[in-house]
Structures are given as C-alpha cells and as structure tokens.
Amino acid sequence: xxxxxxxxxxxxxxxxxxxxxxxxxxxxxxxxxxxxxxxxxxxxxxxxxxxxxxxxxxxxxxxxxxxxxxxxxxxxxxxxxxxxxxxxxxxxxxxxxxxxxxxxxxxxxxxxxxxxxxxxxxxxxxxxxxxxxxxxxxxxxxxxxxxxxxxxxxxxxxxxxxxxxxxxxxxxxxxxxxxxxxxxxxxxxxxxxxxxxxxxxxxxxxxxxxxxxxxxxxxxxxxxxxxxxxxxxxxxxxxxxxxxxxxxxxxxxx
Amino acid sequence: xxxxxxxxxxxxxxxxxxxxxxxxxxxxxxxxxxxxxxxxxxxxxxxxxxxxxxxxxxxxxxxxxxxxxxxxxxxxxxxxxxxxxxxxxxxxxxxxxxxxxxxxxxxxxxxxxxxxxxxxxxxxxxxxxxxxxxxxxxxxxxxxxxxxxxxxxxxxxxxxxxxxxxxxxxxxxxxxxxxxxxxxxxxxxxxxxxxxxxxxxxxxxxxxxxxxxxxxxxxxxxxxxxxxxxxxxxxxxxxxxxxxxxxxxxxxxxxxxxxxxxxxxxxxxxxxxxxxxxxxxxxxxxxxxxxxxxxxxxxxxxxxxxxxxxxxxxxxxxxxxxxxxxxxxxxxxxxxxxxxxxxxxxxxxxxxxxxxxxxxxxxxxxxxxxxxxxxxxxxxxxxxxxxxxxxxxxxxxxxxxxxxxxxxxxxxxxxxxxxxxxxxxxxxxxxxxxxxxxxxxxxxxxxxxxxxxxxxxxxxxxxxxxxxxxxxxxxxxxxxxxxxxxxxxxxxxxxxxxxxxxxxxxxxxxxxxxxxxxxxxxxxxxxxxxxxxxxxxxxxxxxxxxxxxxxxxxxxxxxxxxxxxxxxxxxxxxxxxxxxxxxxxxxxxxxxxxxxxxxxxxxxxxxxxxxxxxxxxxxxxxxxxxxxxxxxxxxxxxxxxxxxxxxxxxxxxxxxxxxxxxxxxxxxxxxxxxxxxxxxxxxxxxxxxxxxx
Numbered sequence: 001x002x003x004x005x006x007x008x009x010x011x012x013x014x015x016x017x018x019x020x021x022x023x024x025x026x027x028x029x030x031x032x033x034x035x036x037x038x039x040x041x042x043x044x045x046x047x048x049x050x051x052x053x054x055x056x057x058x059x060x061x062x063x064x065x066x067x068x069x070x071x072x073x074x075x076x077x078x079x080x081x082x083x084x085x086x087x088x089x090x091x092x093x094x095x096x097x098x099x100x101x102x103x104x105x106x107x108x109x110x111x112x113x114x115x116x117x118x119x120x121x122x123x124x125x126x127x128x129x130x131x132x133x134x135x136x137x138x139x140x141x142x143x144x145x146x147x148x149x150x151x152x153x154x155x156x157x158x159x160x161x162x163x164x165x166x167x168x169x170x171x172x173x174x175x176x177x178x179x180x181x182x183x184x185x186x187x188x189x190x191x192x193x194x195x196x197x198x199x200x201x202x203x204x205x206x207x208x209x210x211x212x213x214x215x216x217x218x219x220x221x222x223x224x225x226x227x228x229x230x231x232x233x234x235x236x237x238x239x240x241x242x243x244x245x246x247x248x249x250x251x252x253x254x
Numbered sequence: 255x256x257x258x259x260x261x262x263x264x265x266x267x268x269x270x271x272x273x274x275x276x277x278x279x280x281x282x283x284x285x286x287x288x289x290x291x292x293x294x295x296x297x298x299x300x301x302x303x304x305x306x307x308x309x310x311x312x313x314x315x316x317x318x319x320x321x322x323x324x325x326x327x328x329x330x331x332x333x334x335x336x337x338x339x340x341x342x343x344x345x346x347x348x349x350x351x352x353x354x355x356x357x358x359x360x361x362x363x364x365x366x367x368x369x370x371x372x373x374x375x376x377x378x379x380x381x382x383x384x385x386x387x388x389x390x391x392x393x394x395x396x397x398x399x400x401x402x403x404x405x406x407x408x409x410x411x412x413x414x415x416x417x418x419x420x421x422x423x424x425x426x427x428x429x430x431x432x433x434x435x436x437x438x439x440x441x442x443x444x445x446x447x448x449x450x451x452x453x454x455x456x457x458x459x460x461x462x463x464x465x466x467x468x469x470x471x472x473x474x475x476x477x478x479x480x481x482x483x484x485x486x487x488x489x490x491x492x493x494x495x496x497x498x499x500x501x502x503x504x505x506x507x508x509x510x511x512x513x514x515x516x517x518x519x520x521x522x523x524x525x526x527x528x529x530x531x532x533x534x535x536x537x538x539x540x541x542x543x544x545x546x547x548x549x550x551x552x553x554x555x556x557x558x559x560x561x562x563x564x565x566x567x568x569x570x571x572x573x574x575x576x577x578x579x580x581x582x583x584x585x586x587x588x589x590x591x592x593x594x595x596x597x598x599x600x601x602x603x604x605x606x607x608x609x610x611x612x613x614x615x616x617x618x619x620x621x622x623x624x625x626x627x628x629x630x631x632x633x634x635x636x637x638x639x640x641x642x643x644x645x646x647x648x649x650x651x652x653x654x655x656x657x658x659x660x661x662x663x664x665x666x667x668x669x670x671x672x673x674x675x676x677x678x679x680x681x682x683x684x685x686x687x688x689x690x691x692x693x694x695x696x697x698x699x700x701x702x703x704x705x706x707x708x709x710x711x712x713x714x715x716x717x718x719x720x721x722x723x724x725x726x727x728x729x730x731x732x733x734x735x736x737x738x739x740x741x742x743x744x745x746x747x748x749x750x751x752x753x754x755x756x757x758x759x760x761x762x763x764x765x766x767x768x769x770x771x772x773x774x775x776x777x778x779x780x781x782x783x784x785x786x787x788x789x790x791x792x793x794x795x796x797x798x799x800x801x802x803x804x805x806x807x808x809x810x811x812x813x814x815x816x817x818x819x820x821x822x823x824x825x826x827x828x829x830x831x832x833x834x835x836x837x838x839x840x841x842x843x844x845x846x847x848x849x850x851x852x853x854x855x856x857x858x859x860x861x862x863x864x865x866x867x868x869x870x871x872x873x874x875x876x877x878x879x880x881x882x883x884x885x886x887x888x889x890x891x892x893x894x895x896x897x898x899x900x901x902x903x904x905x906x907x908x909x910x911x912x913x914x915x916x917x918x919x920x921x922x923x924x925x926x927x928x929x930x931x932x933x934x935x936x937x938x939x940x941x942x943x944x945x946x947x
Contacts, residue, residue: 056861077865084863095858099533107524112864117524156862 003196004030004053004164009062011048011219022048023059024219030164035190035197037210039239041246045219046200047168053198054087054166055079067163084112088157092169094149096141102152103128103137109156127155130193131185147178151185158195165189167199171206183209204243208236215242222246260365263344269936270340273846274333275373276932277839281326281832282377286408286415287385288315288828293408294389298398301768303810307817308396311824318825319418322832327422329836334366334426336843338433340850345434346442359431366430370423374416381415382407395567395820460510467503470496479897501887502547508883509536527864527872530855534876538848539883545840546884552833553888553926557918558895563826564914567819573730574812579670580756581612581767582774582807583728587752588785589800597755597803604781608757611774615757616669618662618726622749623710625738627651630686630707634700638693646692648735656737657709658726659745660685666726669756674724679741683717684709687724688736697721697736709740710748727754728806730815771809778805827921834922837884838929845880849873849937856941870938877937881930885922 011023022045030036040046051057053064055071063070066086074082088109089095096105106127107120115123128134131151136144144152150170157165167186171179187209189195199210207213209232215222223242227235264271292312300308348358389406393399474496477489516523516532523529539546586597594600596617598608608615627649631638635651642648649655660679667674677685686701688694698720706715725734759770785803859869 077867080860080863080865082863083861087863089861091861095861097530097533097855097858099537099855100529104529104533108527108530108859109862111524111526111529112859112862112868114526115524117521120524121520 001032002029003032003034003067004198005065006053007063007065009049009052009059009064011045011052011057012060021219023052025062026216026219026221027062028214028221028224030196030198032196033190033194035186035209035211036199037207037213038198038200038216039202039204039207039213039243039246040216040222041202044216046202046216049216050166050168050198050200053164054089055083084109084160086163088160088162088165090150090154090157090165090167090170092172094141094146094153094173096149096153096156098141101138101140102133102144102148105141105152106137106156106159109160113160123159124155127159130158130189131155132181145178146174147181150174150178150182154182154185154189158189158193163196165195165197167197169201169203170199171201171203176205179206204236204239207239208232213239213242215246217246257364259361260368263341263361264365264368267337267341269940270337270846270850271369272936273839273842273929273932274337275369277333277835278330278369278373279377279380280835281329282374282415282419283381283384284828284831284835285319285322285326285418286378286381286411287388288824289319289411289414290381290385290406290408291315291388291392291824293411294385294392294406295396297404298393298396300396300398301809301813303813304396304398304817307814307821311817311821314821314825315828318828319414322828323418323422325832325836327425329839330422330426331429333839333843335429335433336847338362338430340847342437342442345437346439349439349442355435359434362430362434363427366423366427370419374419378412378415385411392820395816395823397816457510457514460507460514463503463507464511467500467507471500471504474500475894475897479894497891498547498551501550501891502543504887505539505543505546505550505883509539512536512539527859527868530859531872531875534852534855534872535879538844538876538880542844545844549837549840550884550887550891552837553885553922554891554895556830556833556837557888557892557922558899559826560830560918560921561892561896561911561914562899563819563822564917565911566822567815568914570730570815570819573732574808574815577725577730577732578728578808578811579672580728580808581759581771582805583754583756584778584803584805585727585752585754586785586803587750587801593801596753600803601777601781604777606777606781611759611770611777612757613760614669615755616662616665618658618666618754618756619745619750620726620737620752620754621657621659621710621740621745622654622751623657623740623745625655625657625707625709627653627655630655630705630738631696631700632703632705634696634703637696637699641692641696644692647690647733648693656726656751657740657745657748658687658737659742660739661742663687663726663739666756669758675722677717677722677739679717679739681741681743682712682714683741684714684744685717685739686721686736687726687734687739688721689723689725689732689734690736691732693735694721694723707738709738709744710746712740712744714740714744728756728808728811730811768809771807775805775807778803830921831925834925835929838926841881841884842929842933845877845933846936846940849940853941869941873937873941874934877930877934881926881933885926 006026006028008025008027009023010021010025013020013022024045026045026049038046038049048057052059052072053066055074059072062072064072071082096102097108100108103121103124106124110120110123111117124137125134128137131154133148133151133155136148136152139148141149141152150173154165154167154170157167170186171182174182183206186197186199190197190211197210199206201207211227213225213227215224223245225235225238225242230238292315295308295312298308345358348361349355385408386405389404474493478493513532513536516528523532584597586600588594588600594603598615598617601608627638628635628651631651638648639651642651660677664676667676677687679685684707686697688697701716701721702719704715704719706713708714721736722739725732726737727734759767759774761767761770782803785801787802787804856869856873860866
C-alpha cells in the first residue's frame with residue numbers, strides 16, 4: 001500500500017541570476033511498512049528532500065502525498081498539526097530538550113497531542129522497553145551516552161504512532177557500536193511494529209539496514225536498490241558498488 | 255576599523271542592548287529630574303517654614319543622589335558585564351584573528367563611549383521634558399501659586415548628571431578592560447558552549463528548607479507586626495536579617511518545591527507544554543537566587559516607601575483639618591514675682607488689643623494637681639507600661655496627668671465650633687480625655703473599674719465609663735495621650751502649670767489669613783520678647799525658665815505638613831523609581847539572555863510539531879512567573895511591614911491608605927509592568943526570529 005508519493009518535486013534556491021537546484025525533478029513512492037534509506041553526498045539534496053517531506057521546507061513545485069493528502073498545500077497551524085500527528089522525527093544531533101528527563105522528553109510528544117495524562121506514563125514505559133532505554137528514563141540528556149540519547153529521540157518519534165518516521169543522519173553523531181544498536185532497533189521497529197521509516201544518510205553501513213536504498217546525486221534520482229532476499233552483508237556490498245559510481249566523496253565517508 | 259566595528263556591533267546586538275540603553279535612559283532622566291527640583295523650587299513663592307523645608311529637602315535629595323548613583327552604577331556595571339559575557343565568542347574571534355587585547359579593549363571602550371553619550375544626550379532631553387511635569391508637581395505639592403507655565407532648564411542638574419554618569423561609565427570601562435585583559439582565549443571559546451548542568455537539589459532538602467524559611471519568616475513577621483512584646487532596635491535588626499536570609503532561602507528552595515508540586519499533579523504536568531514550562535522556570539530561578547533576593551527586597555522597600563509617603567501627605571493634611579481647629583495657640587507661664595497672670599495681659603501691656611489680631615479667643619489653664627498615671631491605672635498598670643515600652647506616645651508612667659477644668663474645656667470647644675461632645679460633670683466627678691488609639695482601651699478598662707482619684711484634695715469618681723475622644727492642644731494627628739477634666743470647684747487653688755491661649759483670626763480666605771498670621775506672629779514676638787520661647791512643652795517635667803511662652807499657628811503646622819509630605823513624596827519617588835528600574839532591568843536582561851540560550855529548545859518544540867500558540871503561551875507564563883515571583887514575596891513582606899509601621903507611627907498611616915496603595919500599584923505597574931511587557935515581546939520575537947515560516 002502506497003503511503004508516501006513524491007511527484008516531480010523541484011526545489012530551487014537563490015534568485016533568477018544565481019539559481020541553485022537543490023532538488024531537480026524527483027519522483028518516487030514509499031509503501032507502508034517499508035524501511036527506506038536515501039543516500040547521497042553532501043550537497044546532493046537529500047536533506048532538502050527530507051525537509052520538504054517533513055514540511056519544514058516547501059518545494060518550489062511538485063506535490064508530496066502522504067496517505068493521499070497533498071502536504072505541500074498545508075499552511076500555518078495545519079502544518080504543525082500534520083507534523084505532530086503524522087510524522088516522527090529523529091535528528092542527527094538528537095534535539096532532546098536538555099532541561100527535561102528522558103521520560104519527559106518522550107512524553108512531550110504525547111502531551112502536545114493533548115493525550116489524556118493517565119495514558120502517557122504507560123505509553124512511555126512500553127516504548128522505552130521496545131527501545132531498551134527503561135533504565136535511563138529518569139536521567140537528563142547530559143547524563144546519557146550518544147546512543148542512549150538517540151534511542152530516547154527515537155522513542156519520542158515513534159510514541160505517537162506516526163504514519164512515517166523521518167530520520168536525518170541518525171547515526172551521524174554515534175560511535176559504531178551505538179550506531180549498530182540503534183539500527184537494530186530500527187529494524188525491530190520496522191519488522192515487528194510495522195513502522196514506516198525513511199532515513200537519510202551518507203553512510204553505506206547505515207543504509208545497509210534498510211530494505212530499499214534510493215541514491216541521489218546533484219538533486220536527481222541516481223539509482224535505486226532493493227534488498228530483496230539478500231543478507232545484510234550482500235546488500236552492503238551492492239551499496240558500496242553504487243557509492244563507488246556516485247563519486248569519491250561519498251565513499252570517503254566509509 | 256576601530257570606529258566601524260563598535261557601530262556595527264551595537265547595531266547587530268541592538269536587541270541585547272535595547273534594554274540596557276532603555277534603562278540608562280530612564281536612569282539619566284530620573285537623575286536629572288530630581289536634581290532639577292532645586293532649580294525649580296528656587297523661584298517658588300512660599301512661606302518661610304516651607305522654604306526651610308525646601309532647602310532641607312534639596313540637601314537630602316542631593317545626598318540621596320549619591321546613593322542613587324551608587325545603585326545605578328552597580329546596575330550599569332552588572333548589565334555591561336552581563337552583555338560582555340554574551341559576547342565572549344565574538345571576542346574570541348577577534349583574538350584568534352590576531353587582534354591584540356588592547357585593541358579589543360579599545361573597541362569596547364569606544365562602544366561604551368558611544369552608548370554613554372547616546373544615553374546621556376537622549377536621557378537629558380527626556381529628563382528636561384519630564385521635569386516640566388515635575389515642576390507642576392512641585393508647585394502642587396508645596397501648594398505654591400502657579401501663575402503661569404514657565405519652561406525650566408537646570409544647568410546645574412545637567413552638569414551634575416553628566417559628571418555622575420560620566421564617572422559611572424568610567425567605572426564600566428575600567429571593569430571591561432580588566433576583564434578583557436584577564437581572560438584566556440580557551441575560556442572565551444569554550445564558554446559559549448557550556449552545557450547546562452542542572453543541579454537538582456534533593457527534594458527533601460528543598461522542602462525542609464522551604465518550610466523552615468517560611469516558619470522563620472512567619473516568626474519575624476509576627477514579632478514585628480503582631481507580637482505585644484517590646485520592640486528594641488536589636489529585635490528589629492534581627493528581624494530584618496531574618497527577613498533577608500529567609501527571602502534568599504525561599505528563592506533557593508522554591509524551584510525544587512515548585513517542580514515537585516507540579517510533577518505530583520500528573521494530570522496537569524503532562525498537559526501541553528506544562529512540563530517544559532515548569533522545568534524552564536525552575537532552572538531559571540535556580541540560576542539567579544541571589545538576584546531574585548535583591549530584587550524582592552528592592553521591590554519591598556519601594557512599595558513601602560511609595561505607599562507610606564503618598565498616604566503621609568494626605569494624613570497630615572486631613573489631620574491638620576481635624577486636629578488643629580484653631581488659628582493659633584500660645585502656651586504661657588510667668589513664675590516671676592509680679593508676673594502677669596495671663597497671655598492677654600501681656601499683649602495688652604505691650605499695647606496690643608486682642609481685636610488687633612483676632613476675633614475670638616479663649617484661655618484654658620493646665621493644672622498639676624497630683625494625679626499620677628499609677629493612681630488612675632490601678633491593676634492595669636502592667637498593661638500600660640507594656641504599651642509605653644512599645645514606643646507608643648503616652649504620658650510617662652510616674653508623672654502627673656495634666657488637668658483642665660470643664661468650663662474652660664467646653665469654652666474651647668465653643669471656640670473651635672466643632673460638634674465634639676461637651677462634657678458635663680458633677681462636683682465629685684472627673685472625665686478622661688484622650689485620642690491615642692493604642693492607649694485608649696487601657697484607660698477604658700481602668701475607668702470601667704470605677705477608679706477614684708484624688709485631685710487637689712478632692713475625691714473624684716469618673717463620670718463616664720470610657721475615655722472621651724478629644725484633645726486640648728493642637729497638632730496634626732491624634733496626639734493627646736491623656737488629660738483629665740475636673741469640675742471647676744475642684745481646681746480652685748490647684749497648681750497652675752500653663753495657660754493655653756487660643757484664638758481665631760477674623761479674616762477668611764487663604765491670603766488674608768496668611769497676612770493675619772504674620773501680623774499675629776509679629777505682635778507675639780514683640781509682646782513676649784523677654785520670654786523664653788524655646789522650651790519643650792510637656793507635662794510637669796523640669797521647667798526650664800521662669801517666663802515661658804511658645805506659639806504655634808495653624809499655618810505653621812500646615813506649612814510643616816506640606817513640607818514633610820512633599821519631602822516624603824519626592825524622596826520615595828526618587829528611590830522607588832530607581833529601585834524599580836533596577837529590578838526591572840536585571841530581570842529583563844536575565845530573561846532575554848536565557849531566551850537567547852533557549853532558542854534551540856523552541857526550535858526543537860517547533861520541529862516536533864508544537865503549536866505556535868502553545869509556545870508563546872509557555873513563554874508568556876515563564877516570563878510572567880519570573881517577574882511575578884519576587885513581586886509576590888515583596889507584597890507579602892509589605893503586608894507585614896505595613897503592620898509594623900502602623901505600630902510604629904500609629905497616628906500616621908490611616909487616612910487614604912487605599913488610594914495611596916492604588917497610586918503605588920499604578921506606578922509599579924507602569925515601570926515594572928513595562929519592563930515585563932518589553933521583555934515578553936522581545937523574547938517572543940527572539941524565538942520567532944529563527945523560524946523560516
């Protein structure tokens with residue numbers, strides 16, 4: 001079932017005389033329950049794409065449908081409503097509120113949805129178990145490791161049961177062990193809870209956890225890989241091959 | 255570059271500097287306005303008494319100006335250091351680019367000079383404008399005649415303002431250069447990124463501290479306001495120290511307590527942004543306990559000063575109308591051999607007829623007669639002495655109560671023309687006359703017991719079972735601590751203490767009365783020129799001279815109360831406004847910088863889809879509670895402080911208290927509320943500044 005449909009979106013920056021095409025006619029779609037990675041070098045337009053989907057930015061032209069609704073036409077208060085009800089965010093730098101404890105950070109996502117207070121603590125408990133952070137719930141962000149922080153951020157993203165979880169370089173600030181733990185959690189969320197995840201990364205290893213990888217170069221769709229029945233190692237090798245084609249700068253990131 | 259950078263810097267950080275500049279501006283303007291009063295009062299057409307008060311007031315105002323400049327100086331140093339801290343990264347960039355520290359200091363110096371000159375010039379312009387309003391107030395408060403509006407400009411106040419503020423800016427420059435020359439590059443770079451370490455105190459410690467502090471404060475309140483035990487200076491000092499320390503402790507513990515209380519109410523804690531708001535507030539209070547304490551105490555002093563001074567003027571005015579119903583009063587005795595018996599005789603002897611200066615006049619004689627306080631009080635003496643020790647104005651225990659005859663007292667009432675109760679006594683009766691509210695109930699108790707007194711060999715019993723509310727001598731307040739009224743027969747042959755000679759001028763109208771007063775005083779001076787006139791009028795203390803005469807006129811009393819009222823109002827306004835802008839500025843600077851540090855938090859909230867409305871509501875609550883908290887405690891302090899001051903000067907602060915409270919509230923609302931609004935709107939634009947749409 002098609003959840004997200006991107007139709008010929010274009011995003012230009014700058015003026016007529018000095019135009020930068022961040023996204024130049026990209027179309028693809030994501031099905032419900034998929035785990036998609038978007039890969040590309042820095043400046044390829046992948047973050048712009050993510051910003052357009054997350055309604056933080058608005059494309060110059062084209063449409064984005066989520067669950068059949070054209071989100072590029074949303075305005076003002078509708079945008080915030082859409083963001084908090086339909087989407088979950090995971091950022092490279094966690095974006096946790098440093099004044100709140102882990103459990104408060106997670107519960108905030110529910111309380112701004114005006115969920116009844118008595119439902120919140122049990123929900124936090126459940127999601128914390130799913131992400132393996134039950135023991136850090138009462139800690140403040142500065143008392144946690146990077147991996148724990150990112151899992152708390154992930155818990156905040158999925159607790160509202162969003163249609164789509166958007167992750168922007170989720171492993172970017174993590175060491176390899178924490179990164180692996182986090183990605184295993186993503187796989188678990190995707191396979192067991194049927195969460196649809198869309199992740200932007202320039203790291204092939206991270207991308208290899210996805211079920212599909214979309215490559216972007218200079219604002220255009222470059223290639224697409226599906227994992228199919230491959231093992232993660234085989235899929236990783238395939239990704240590496242494409243990355244080699246993409247150009248030097250991405251492989252550097254390995 | 256030396257000139258361009260500072261200009262650009264100021265332009266760029268205009269938002270940070272706006273509050274600073276605004277505060278300097280008000281500071282300069284207020285300083286000018288109050289120092290210009292001297293010039294404005296110089297040309298006022300007022301009586302000699304008022305003129306003396308004006309001179310005295312100007313001396314006090316310029317002394318207070320020194321204090322004010324110290325307060326403002328500290329505020330400026332605090333604010334500029336605070337703004338400096340926010341710019342450490344910028345300095346780090348200059349230094350890494352190879353700029354010398356001297357150079358950075360020079361840039362700062364130039365910035366300070368720019369801001370200083372700007373604020374001085376603008377502040378003086380505003381000050382001159384405001385001082386025109388002030389001159390209307392001066393005329394009004396001193397009840398002088400305002401013939402026509404005259405634009406006043408005070409050169410001396412201008413020069414003084416420039417010198418004082420110049421000095422303050424100089425201090426700021428020195429501080430800035432010292433702090434630049436001392437700092438290390440690594441500190442400058444890393445300080446910008448310090449992560450917020452939240453030290454959460456153990457909840458039990460917070461709760462214990464809070465309630466212990468509240469209990470101590472409660473005790474101090476009770477001690478100064480309600481307890482009957484005597485108040486010595488030491489006790490008051492201890493209570494002030496307790497008040498200040500507990501204020502600190504309350505602010506220190508309140509954030510923890512607040513947090514716990516909010517968290518325990520799960521339903522509201524998990525609603526919307528409440529948990530974020532509560533956390534923000536509690537961390538902010540935690541980081542500025544000391545500033546909050548100082549602000550709270552400054553607000554407390556301000557509220558007390560303003561409300562007391564506004565009601566003081568009114569009280570004195572109304573008191574004058576009520577308790578000074580005659581135009582003049584001379585207290586007189588002549589114990590020399592062959593001395594004249596009465597005031598009137600002295601006037602006549604000097605060639606003045608009563609018709610020369612007045613229309614109606616009456617003499618009352620004050621007798622000794624040997625009734626001591628103890629004789630009257632009986633078993634209630636203990637209570638009486640306790641009140642006496644509390645500093646209430648009473649007839650000292652052990653001394654004789656003054657006595658007047660009933661016919662003379664009633665004649666005095668006739669002269670006053672007021673509808674006070676006339677006293678009627680049988681030959682074996684007496685009445686007690688008093689109007690000091692604290693002591694009246696005690697007299698009432700003693701009288702209810704049916705005490706008998708022996709006056710001049712006559713046994714007298716009380717005719718009324720209560721004190722009669724009244725007075726003999728004129729004043730501006732309820733100041734009769736107790737006299738007895740005896741039948742005329744009983745006073746025959748009693749020891750004469752004084753003769754009080756009062757009268758009314760025949761003239762009516764303000765100007766005519768003033769003239770009559772002058773003529774009367776001239777006659778008095780002339781007729782009583784070989785009398786001692788500087789004695790303290792009292793019960794039966796030592797009599798300092800054989801011939802004594804002291805005069806008091808309604809206009810003198812009026813001028814005095816005008817002077818006292820005006821002086822109080824000006825001083826209170828001066829100090830109050832300076833304290834208010836200091837508190838407002840400190841809170842505003844703190845709040846704005848906290849908001850600047852928190853912009854990322856609001857970004858996060860926005861990213862996870864929080865409604866803009868919820869975010870601004872949270873910001874409003876944060877700012878509101880931040881400003882309200884010290885004000886709240888200050889108001890509670892004030893309630894106790896008022897009770898205390900009521901106890902101290904009981905016969906003051908009574909009339910028009912509500913209206914003076916309203917006036918105080920308006921002034922506070924204007925200045926403090928102004929700072930709050932500016933802060934709120936500026937922080938709102940700050941957190942909105944970064945969002946793209």
